Amino acid sequence: MRLTCILLIIGAVVSCKQAPTQNKSTTTLAPVYPAKELNAAFLIVDGVYNSELIAPMDVLHHTKFHVNPFIRVFTVAQHQDTITSFEGLKIIPDYAFTVDSIPAIDILVVPSAAHSMDEDLQNEVLTEFVRKSGKEASYFMSLCDGAFVLANAGLLESYECTTFPGDIQRFKESYPRLVVHEGISFVHDRKAITSAGGAKSYDPALYLVELLYGKKVADGIAQGLVIDWQLNEVKHIAVGR
Amino acid sequence: MRLTCILLIIGAVVSCKQAPTQNKSTTTLAPVYPAKELNAAFLIVDGVYNSELIAPMDVLHHTKFHVNPFIRVFTVAQHQDTITSFEGLKIIPDYAFTVDSIPAIDILVVPSAAHSMDEDLQNEVLTEFVRKSGKEASYFMSLCDGAFVLANAGLLESYECTTFPGDIQRFKESYPRLVVHEGISFVHDRKAITSAGGAKSYDPALYLVELLYGKKVADGIAQGLVIDWQLNEVKHIAVGR
Numbered sequence: 001m002r003l004t005c006i007l008l009i010i011g012a013v014v015s016c017k018q019a020p021t022q023n024k025s026t027t028t029l030a031p032v033y034p035a036k037e038l039n040a041a042f043l044i045v046d047g048v049y050n051s052e053l054i055a056p057m058d059v060l061h062h063t064k065f066h067v068n069p070f071i072r073v074f075t076v077a078q079h080q081d082t083i084t085s086f087e088g089l090k091i092i093p094d095y096a097f098t099v100d101s102i103p104a105i106d107i108l109v110v111p112s113a114a115h116s117m118d119e120d121l122q123n124e125v126l127t128e129f130v131r132k133s134g135k136e137a138s139y140f141m142s143l144c145d146g147a148f149v150l151a152n153a154g155l156l157e158s159y160e161c162t163t164f165p166g167d168i169q170r171f172k173e174s175y176p177r178l179v180v181h182e183g184i185s186f187v188h189d190r191k192a193i194t195s196a197g198g199a200k201s202y203d204p205a206l207y208l209v210e211l212l213y214g215k216k217v218a219d220g221i222a223q224g225l226v227i228d229w230q231l232n233e234v235k236h237i238a239v240g241r
Numbered sequence: 242m243r244l245t246c247i248l249l250i251i252g253a254v255v256s257c258k259q260a261p262t263q264n265k266s267t268t269t270l271a272p273v274y275p276a277k278e279l280n281a282a283f284l285i286v287d288g289v290y291n292s293e294l295i296a297p298m299d300v301l302h303h304t305k306f307h308v309n310p311f312i313r314v315f316t317v318a319q320h321q322d323t324i325t326s327f328e329g330l331k332i333i334p335d336y337a338f339t340v341d342s343i344p345a346i347d348i349l350v351v352p353s354a355a356h357s358m359d360e361d362l363q364n365e366v367l368t369e370f371v372r373k374s375g376k377e378a379s380y381f382m383s384l385c386d387g388a389f390v391l392a393n394a395g396l397l398e399s400y401e402c403t404t405f406p407g408d409i410q411r412f413k414e415s416y417p418r419l420v421v422h423e424g425i426s427f428v429h430d431r432k433a434i435t436s437a438g439g440a441k442s443y444d445p446a447l448y449l450v451e452l453l454y455g456k457k458v459a460d461g462i463a464q465g466l467v468i469d470w471q472l473n474e475v476k477h478i479a480v481g482r
Binding site for chain 2: 049050051054055057058061062073074075087088090091092094144164165166196197198199200202223224225226227
């Protein structure tokens with residue numbers, strides 16, 4: 001599956017361990033066109049950041065107005081209790097993974113949360129859910145410090161990645177074996193799509209849509225979200241599919 | 242309160258009825274520095290669009306990490322029932338305005354929803370709440386088609402405004418007396434801040450923060466949201482404070 005020849009590095013890449021050859025490419029992605037509806041699960045915990053949850057959710061959800069089969073989105077949490085986001089939004093999870101039978105997850109999305117770098121990493125039930133569902137998924141995506149949760153679950157071993165700009169150093173120190181990029185919006189390395197987060201959390205999701213369904217679908221979704229989407233204007237690294 | 246001399250028009254302004262003199266200005270806003278905590282109420286209805294709700298909520302909420310007194314954010318809905326957003330997120334409102342005693346609203350935020358242009362406009366209870374709380378607030382802000390809800394409540398009479406790019410024509414036809422701008426991210430006219438919405442919904446909120454608390458606070462919030470915030474690079478119109 002890995003196409004090492006597909007190496008898109010758009011814009012400035014600041015530094016990385018074992019940095020791959022830096023290259024500019026205008027290669028157009030050949031869409032995958034999935035034959036079936038895909039399930040995208042958004043992992044939510046208390047303290048989840050609104051933007052990192054919502055931006056990719058909106059992009060993936062809106063596929064249903066542009067392509068068929070499309071991406072079905074839902075939230076998953078450890079328990080059935082209401083989740084309170086970092087900004088105070090009270091959210092009822094669609095599924096509690098310790099109780100409910102969850103649809104097979106094709107795309108696991110891990111937004112950052114207030115404790116993505118400490119308490120959440122000590123949560124063994126959460127970590128095991130991320131490990132198992134990430135391994136079984138076709139893609140796992142982190143926004144901002146969600147990369148810590150993925151790395152803690154062992155999912156980023158052998159994958160190039162990135163995280164929130166202000167936490168790059170801590171990420172490198174916590175996981176010294178990982179190849180970590182900075183100064184970019186997102187990194188795609190086969191199953192792993194990791195990203196800087198914040199308002200830039202639309203980028204990795206639009207990229208994934210373009211990868212799966214083509215530029216026309218990504219452009220249509222972007223237009224609805226008042227985004228002038230030009231993949232080659234977004235700083236990112238695509239190591240392979 | 243209206244300072245007609247403050248006319249910032251940054252970037253291209255495409256067209257408007259009774260278009261004001263177009264001007265470029267690098268005028269720096271003198272922050273208001275509110276002496277008390279401000280309450281920002283986010284109106285939510287079934288079908289509310291995630292991004293239009295979340296982007297301004299995140300910006301205003303994050304003031305608490307940069308300034309004191311800050312902005313307190315909460316959601317308000319007509320009923321106490323769970324709200325399901327357009328993208329399927331299940332949200333429990335903080336207050337039901339038909340039941341609860343709501344804190345005095347300083348900033349009323351109206352995100353767009355699936356029925357902002359039709360059914361919601363027939364809802365007299367909702368309309369009356371918007372009219373009353375908008376009149377009493379220091380500012381009312383719309384994201385995307387939330388402008389229809391404000392206009393329907395009579396709040397935009399005598400204010401220049403904008404809405405979602407794809408619905409500009411319908412907005413002009415529905416409210417022919419209004420001065421409607423297009424091709425911009427947002428319009429600020431005294432109490433009214435109306436905006437294009439989508440992923441650009443961060444802009445009007447960052448602008449309001451800069452207006453109230455200064456550029457340093459806006460910059461700090463933007464940095465946390467991975468936004469390179471430069472007000473003079475955002476297409477907007479500020480008619481007056």
